Amino acid sequence: MAVFCTKCGAQNIDGAQVCSQCLATLPVVTGYQPTYQPQSDFQSGYQPIQPPAPLYGDLPAQDWQRMGADKKIVAGICAILVGGFGVHKFILGYQTEGIIMLLVTVLSCFLLSPVMHVIAIIEGIMYLTKTDEDFVRTYVQGRKGWF
Numbered sequence: 001m002a003v004f005c006t007k008c009g010a011q012n013i014d015g016a017q018v019c020s021q022c023l024a025t026l027p028v029v030t031g032y033q034p035t036y037q038p039q040s041d042f043q044s045g046y047q048p049i050q051p052p053a054p055l056y057g058d059l060p061a062q063d064w065q066r067m068g069a070d071k072k073i074v075a076g077i078c079a080i081l082v083g084g085f086g087v088h089k090f091i092l093g094y095q096t097e098g099i100i101m102l103l104v105t106v107l108s109c110f111l112l113s114p115v116m117h118v119i120a121i122i123e124g125i126m127y128l129t130k131t132d133e134d135f136v137r138t139y140v141q142g143r144k145g146w147f
């Protein structure tokens with residue numbers, strides 16, 4: 001494909017950028033494609049195969065959470081911070097034990113509050129150090145009121 005100069009009309013060889021007669025810049029030849037292709041085809045074609053995520057692996061933990069283990073952290077923290085009032089007992093559904101701790105604290109004019117709080121801190125630590133499964137078995141299913 002010959003290239004004709006837009007100024008003087010001279011015919012130039014294919015691929016020439018400047019006119020051989022008047023040195024004017026020649027128009028870019030349409031249809032010319034560089035032979036060099038970037039490696040995008042090679043890179044985009046590479047898709048590492050991901051193994052399917054194991055769905056069954058998380059189900060037991062979620063079941064324990066649904067069965068009451070979600071209260072473990074809340075009950076444990078409440079026991080350690082304000083356990084003398086039996087708050088953690090009420091969180092776990094131990095109404096009787098919670099009222100006992102609350103009454104002992106209040107009716108003793110808070111003289112026994114430190115004792116109740118020590119008990120609560122021990123219980124709170126026991127809650128937090130148990131696994132979700134142990135927590136559910138002991139306190140949700142076993143209804144263990146103290147410690």
Ligand SMILES: [Zn+2]
Nearest residue numbers: 005008019022
């Ligand atoms: Zn020319």
